[in-house]
Amino acid sequence: MTRTTHLLRLVGSLWLAAASASQVYDIPAAVSNRTTTALFTSSSSGLDAPKINPVNNSAFDWWYFDVVSTDPNSVASVVVQISGSFPNGTPFNMFVNGDGATVTADDNVSSGDWHGTGFKWIHTGNATYTIQVDAPDIGVKGTISFHSIAPAHYPCGPMVVGQNMEVGPRIGWANAIPDAASTVELTVNGTELAFTGAGYHDKNWSDQIFTTNITSWYWGHGRLGPYSIVWFDFLALDGTEYVSAYAAKYGTIIAASCESNSIRVRPTGQNATYPPHLSTPPPSGYHVTLDLENEGTLEVDVTVTEIVMDISEYTRSVGNMSGVVVPVGGQNERTVMGGKALFEQFKLTE
Ligand SMILES: *[C@@H]1O[C@H](CO)[C@@H](O)[C@H](O)[C@H]1NC(C)=O
Ligand SMILES: *[C@@H]1O[C@H](CO)[C@@H](O)[C@H](O)[C@H]1NC(C)=O
Ligand SMILES: *[C@@H]1O[C@H](CO)[C@@H](O)[C@H](O)[C@H]1NC(C)=O
Ligand SMILES: *[C@@H]1O[C@H](CO)[C@@H](O)[C@H](O)[C@H]1NC(C)=O
Ligand SMILES: *[C@@H]1O[C@H](CO)[C@@H](O)[C@H](O)[C@H]1NC(C)=O
Ligand SMILES: *[C@@H]1O[C@H](CO)[C@@H](O)[C@H](O)[C@H]1NC(C)=O
Ligand SMILES: *[C@@H]1O[C@H](CO)[C@@H](O)[C@H](O)[C@H]1NC(C)=O
Numbered sequence: 001m002t003r004t005t006h007l008l009r010l011v012g013s014l015w016l017a018a019a020s021a022s023q024v025y026d027i028p029a030a031v032s033n034r035t036t037t038a039l040f041t042s043s044s045s046g047l048d049a050p051k052i053n054p055v056n057n058s059a060f061d062w063w064y065f066d067v068v069s070t071d072p073n074s075v076a077s078v079v080v081q082i083s084g085s086f087p088n089g090t091p092f093n094m095f096v097n098g099d100g101a102t103v104t105a106d107d108n109v110s111s112g113d114w115h116g117t118g119f120k121w122i123h124t125g126n127a128t129y130t131i132q133v134d135a136p137d138i139g140v141k142g143t144i145s146f147h148s149i150a151p152a153h154y155p156c157g158p159m160v161v162g163q164n165m166e167v168g169p170r171i172g173w174a175n176a177i178p179d180a181a182s183t184v185e186l187t188v189n190g191t192e193l194a195f196t197g198a199g200y201h202d203k204n205w206s207d208q209i210f211t212t213n214i215t216s217w218y219w220g221h222g223r224l225g226p227y228s229i230v231w232f233d234f235l236a237l238d239g240t241e242y243v244s245a246y247a248a249k250y251g252t253i254i255a256a257s258c259e260s261n262s263i264r265v266r267p268t269g270q271n272a273t274y275p276p277h278l279s280t281p282p283p284s285g286y287h288v289t290l291d292l293e294n295e296g297t298l299e300v301d302v303t304v305t306e307i308v309m310d311i312s313e314y315t316r317s318v319g320n321m322s323g324v325v326v327p328v329g330g331q332n333e334r335t336v337m338g339g340k341a342l343f344e345q346f347k348l349t350e
């Protein structure tokens, strides 16, 4: 698999009983040789807390943040830790190893300090997270803030107790911030990278090796007119397709479902092979059909404008979205909405 998964596999955590008060998890850098336990059902708190205890050699527990510029002419993006691209498309991609981590969970939010890396994130209240970076070894310094504008959710629905947190077989997923008003203020080796955009934060985890049961997956998020959308379309090795659809409008959830007809994501344009194989190049776009329930169906064309990271198994891109809502019943005037997205595909088999 990719360096990405290896690096973000953080190790060992002190598992404390769930309670609504603040909880501190100390995660040592050494890999545990014990069997691990993963949490796959939501409880009354801890959406953004560690889910794996301890982290052994097959497990991972990962916190992910990104921001895509909403300026239609910019392909700037940032993903911590830490890759991104400048507005002109020049990518950078840095990995930092830590000496361990401390994650503090408060209700459903968290703060995290990756010791020895210069990276930490802080929940600063009022649905805002701030990432602080001071990493002279790789030449990166600054802040990235995320003011949430769309409610958190799990793969199959809103944030309620007793939800299944598996987005695919034994892959947990909790999306604390599906969309945020974000500000990036970084200096990367003396060059300023500053923009505002659509931010995003989730976490995923498993007690088994990531590649165990995945043929391919498409994931992405973006803002299209008044809609904040997140898509997941996941193919297990036996051909079973798992999906998760999310749309919020003006900060209210319109759709949050893992029903098989809730969403479909398929490659389009050049190199649109489905399912994708290790040897097939990434496609030039995707089509997303997202069921908005009473509002109708959102039909979105996503066009790749910049590939931010590309290795054979994994591609992360920034793109344009163009979409319409087809109302229930089909007719009515349709306004074409535009927006920006950040998305990825995994393909793990030939
Ligand atoms: C976790 O999810 C993020 C985005 O949702 C993705 O980029 C990353 O590859 C995932 N990591 C693993 C180990 O599944
Ligand atoms: C696991 O690690 C502990 C502590 O380092 C060690 O005492 C023990 O022998 C190890 N067990 C196995 C099965 O390797
Ligand atoms: C880690 O824990 C899982 C789940 O208990 C177990 O299946 C797996 O064999 C363990 N891996 C290692 C390397 O010990
Ligand atoms: C993306 O959208 C911008 C702004 O509308 C436009 O200038 C650009 O040509 C588009 N790129 C692609 C590849 O469609
Ligand atoms: C929280 O954020 C909202 C939206 O930006 C803002 O209107 C409100 O004033 C903020 N509240 C506090 C206490 O900062
Ligand atoms: C900054 O420059 C150093 C030294 O040339 C290099 O090792 C590092 O990769 C650069 N950092 C980034 C984020 O490109
Ligand atoms: C945390 O999430 C749970 C559902 O997982 C929910 O019942 C609870 O109300 C949330 N707590 C807060 C403080 O939002």
Ligand SMILES: *[C@@H]1O[C@H](CO)[C@@H](O)[C@H](O)[C@H]1NC(C)=O
Pocket: 169, 212, 213, 236, 237, 238, 240
């Ligand atoms: C993969 O997922 C399928 C569908 O959920 C399941 O039937 C199968 O047992 C899983 N296989 C492995 C190797 O985990």
Ligand SMILES: *[C@@H]1O[C@H](CO)[C@@H](O)[C@H](O)[C@H]1NC(C)=O
Pocket: 270, 271, 281, 282, 283, 284
């Ligand atoms: C499609 O694949 C071909 C062959 O690898 C490549 O030359 C072409 O640039 C690809 N198209 C896109 C849009 O990536």
